[in-house]
Amino acid sequence: MCGIVGAAAQHDIVPTLLEGLQRLEYRGYDSCGLAVQKDGGISRLRTTQRVADLRVQAEGLQAVTGICHTRWATHGAPATHNAHPMISRDQVALVHNGIIENHDELRAELRAAGYAFDSQTDTEVIAHLIHSLYAGDLFAAVRQAVRRLRGAYAIAVLHAGEPGVVVGARAGNPLVLGQGSDGFYIASDALALAGAAHQVAYLEEGDVVCITAGAFRLVDAADQPALRDWRPLEAYSGATELGPYRHYMQKEIFEQPRAVADTLGGIEHIDPALFGDSAGTLAGVRRVLILACGTSSYAGAVARHWIEALARIPVDVETASEYRTRDSVPDPETLVIGVSQSGETADTLSALRHARALGMTRQLAICNVAGSAMMREASLRFLTHAGVEIGVASTKAFTTQLVALFLLALVLAKQRGRLDAQAERDHLQALRHLPVALQAALATEPQIIAWAEAFTRKNNALFLGRGMHFPIAQEGALKLKEISYIHAEAYPAGELKHGPLALVTDEMPVVTVAPNDVLLDKLKSNLQEVRARGGELYVFTDAGTRIEASPGVHAIRLPEHYGLLSPIVHVVPLQLLAYHTAVARGTDVDKPRNLAKSVTVE
Structure with a gap:
């Protein structure tokens, strides 16, 4: 969610702070701000506009020490007076990611001590608390203050x-320490420090760090000096450059073959x-429990089909927040799998820790960030x-989560004698061919753009799928509502007659994932149910299905059916449909309203 960058260096750090903050825009935010030490005091800038506006405000500002922040509102509406940094009595400036659960109790205590509050945020409580504890040593005051926070x-x-x-x-939210050639840095995401720091260390739960231009001090949750492993900071080179693409989402859709x-x-x-x-942990697994949120939970739902079919191990998929x-x-013989893009998703981390506390210590993390809390734990x-x-x-x-989960299904199957050498070769060959199949799916973009024009005038959409493609229909519906703001729902196609069919009219587009699998004939019957009620069908199909375009039926055909890996291929056109519909409707594709990239609050 929110983004933090802080710096203490021997050169002007304002451009570095703003560049780092701009790199964190992808996380989602509704206000941003900057505070620097200057002329014996603190200078602060805040805005409810984009980082580019903050950059204009900061023109001419120079400092060697500062902090900055992008805020995603929790306590208090998106407004300038609620934007970070928070300042206490012109002395303490603070930025904060997360939620302080005992802020009401602390607020009452601080008000009684004479502190006035200018915002509705829980963050301002921390700033005043640190000021109240300050006795000439900020490092000591912060260490005292965090012991009071829940x-x-x-x-x-x-x-x-x-x-x-x-x-x-930090506690519960990520923070990294960075070292550059002439300064030290802290940030909520290592990406923010690319170009400024050459190595980073991921802080652990309860760590407190003090940085200056030439050194740092670090203590752990027990207030003891601590060391954390340094890692070279990955060169992000062109990662934040759009190149020929209009939006990052479009770029990332087209990067999928390479990914x-x-x-x-x-x-x-x-x-x-x-x-x-290396210890045979997977060999003794009797059940699998997949914990995830949002898109990652749909990856888990597809994996349930794979693992149960290939390895014959029962699988449960649970929404982590529930x-x-x-x-x-x-069940201690359960393999608990956490799936998360960032590895910092608060609900998923909490669910994994809860499972561990119950004695389920066989845990696997699947995510996209090497140094994340989930990967470390x-x-x-x-x-x-x-x-x-x-x-x-x-x-x-x-x-890529789906690829990882398919590999896991193969490993579990092989360990149980359900994957012979020939089947292993066949599956590996199919995986190696996936980038080619994805390129073919991407080639449908011109047809999908034409469909998107029709969707711009709709307020609702229904998505259908069967078997392992039902979670793909769910993912398609999620993408459409996330970025185009069209209300969309997904159902197993066989459930149409149990309620959703009442919604079908000529104003309700019905998007269907219809691969050439064993459920195709049943799915065709479901499509007829839609047509009989005047519904308009938009069907993503593949080779051999004999589903053709006709009045009220629009069809896009992928050139081949991809067997067990078909869900990975079929999700791509759904992503493109959501993307081009959002573009046609003029929404902020990369930063949809009210949403954040890394959801680090529960």
Whole structure:
């Protein structure tokens, strides 16, 4: 969600802060701000416009120490007085990601001590708390303050009386420490530091760090000096450049063949080592539990079909935000899989920790960020190689998650004697051919643009699929509503007559995923039910289905049916349909309203 960048260096850091903040725009935000130490005080700029507006305000401003922030509103409406940084009595400036659960209690205490509040945010409470505890040492005051906080936070803090010092702390929300040639940095995402820092260290739960231009001090949750592993900062080179594309989402849709190829990365054999399993953890698995949110949960729902069909292991897929709120029955022989693009999704992390507390310690993380909390905490891990995904609506992260989950299904099947050598070769060959199949799916873009023009005039849409393609229909509906703001629902096609058919009229486009699989004949019957009620069909099909365009039926045909991997191919046209509909409607494709890229609050 929100983005943080802080810097203490030997040169003017205002351009660095603003560049870092611009790199974090993809996370979603509704206001932004900057605070620097200058002339013995603190200078602050805030706006409810884009970072580009903040850049205009900051023209001519120079400083060697500062913090900045993009805010996604939780406590308090999107407004300038609620924008970060928050300032306490012109001395403490603070930016914050997360939610402080005991802010009401602390607010009452601070008001009684004479502090006035100018915002509705929980963040201002932290700024006043640190000011109240300050006795000449900001590092010490922050360490005292965070012990009073309940909830999730990543913070960066300045004090007017300590030039050249920035203090950061984290619990539940990510924060990285960066080292450059002439300064140190902190940020909520390593991407923000590309070009400024050459290496980063991921802070652990409860860490507090103090940076200056020439050094840093770090203590852990027990207030003891700590060391964290340094990692070279990946060169993001062209990751944030649009090139010939109009939006990042379009660029990322078209990067999927490469992302899938990179994720497969020369895999020659199906082996538990692909998931870091050197201790036989996967061999004794009796059940699988997949925990995820949003798009990632649909990847898990497809994987259920694969794992149960290939390995004959029962699979449950649970919405992470719901799992830990109910009284579930733990099974220590269950493999618990967390799926997340960022590896920092708060609900998924909390669900995994809850499962671990129940004794389910066999845990696998599948995500796209190597140093994320999920990857650090899980005993097994698989890093997808989608590359940086900037568009809020996930595309290439989803398809690479599916690739990882299919590989897992093959590993589990092989361990149980259900995958012979020939089948292994066949599946690997099909995986290697996926980039070519995805290119063919991308080639349908001109036809989809024509469909999108019709969708711009609609307010509702229905998506249908059967079997392992029903989650793909769900993903298609999610994409359409995320970025075009058209209300869309997905149903298993066989459920039409159990309620949704009442919605079907000539004003309700019905998008159907119709591959040439064993459910095709039943699906064709469902399509006839739609046509009989005057519904207009938009059908994504493939070779051999004999579904042709006709009055009220629009069909786009992919050149081949892709068997078990068909869901990975069929989701691409659905992504393109959502994208081009949103473009035609003039919405902010990469930053849809009210949404954030990395959902780090529960």
